[in-house]
Amino acid sequence: MSLDNIQLSPLLVEKLYSKALVDLNTAKAETENKPASAFNWLGKNKKNILIVVNEPEAAYLQDADLQLLLGILTACKLSSTEDIALLNFYTNKEADYASLNSALNPSTIILFGVEPAALDFPLHFPHFQLQAYNGQHYLSAPALKELATNVALKKQLWLSLQKHFK
Known part of the structure; x- marks a missing residue:
């Protein structure tokens, strides 16, 4: 009998592993308590500002559009990765007003396209x-x-943003 072919009876396995390494009941309860968000967004949303774009050719935005958005956010004294949540509607088609409110709790919603x-x-x-x-x-x-x-x-957008982010 080689060590590669040892077969243990169910009774012996039960006695050897009477104390589980992972408590399956606790692990299951932890995953149930953390509801997974149905949406993918970029940013930490610390100021509860949701920016929704519709970009079919990128995960969030193409480089040129991202640079423009970063310039807009900087002019509004916002940090792109800290203050906002950027959501691409094209990759989150199930998003709607109610579900976005419950998932992200935005105080401001800006829609681009x-x-x-x-x-x-x-x-x-x-x-x-x-x-x-x-x-x-x-x-x-x-x-x-x-x-x-x-x-x-751009000027029209800037005038509107100035009213909001005084």
């Missing part, structure tokens, strides 16, 4: 109109790609 109706918002508002509702502030704007090439649109 995403219409409020796509997220089942309870109200509709035009681009660049700062809208207050339900203790939150909303702002809708064209996609970052469009803003990058249109100075007039």
Whole structure:
């Protein structure tokens, strides 16, 4: 009999391993207590600012659009990785107003290239109109790609952001 072919009876295995290395009941309870978020976002969301984009060609944003967004956030005195949550609607199609509120608890929601109706918002508002509702502030704007090439649109966005982030 070689050591590679030892077969133990179930009774012997039970006696050898009477004390489990991992308590399966505790491990199961811990995983049940931590609900997994259905969404993937970038950032720590410390200031409860949700930025929603619609980018089919990247996980969150393409480099040029990310640079523009970082410039906007810096001008608003926000830290990109600390203060906001960046969510790509294209990769989170199940996102809607109610589920985003429960998952991220945003005080401000900024939409770039995403219409409020796509997220089942309870109200509709035009681009660049700062809208207050339900203790939150909303702002809708064209996609970052469009803003990058249109100075007039950038100015409109900046005026709206200045009103909010005084």
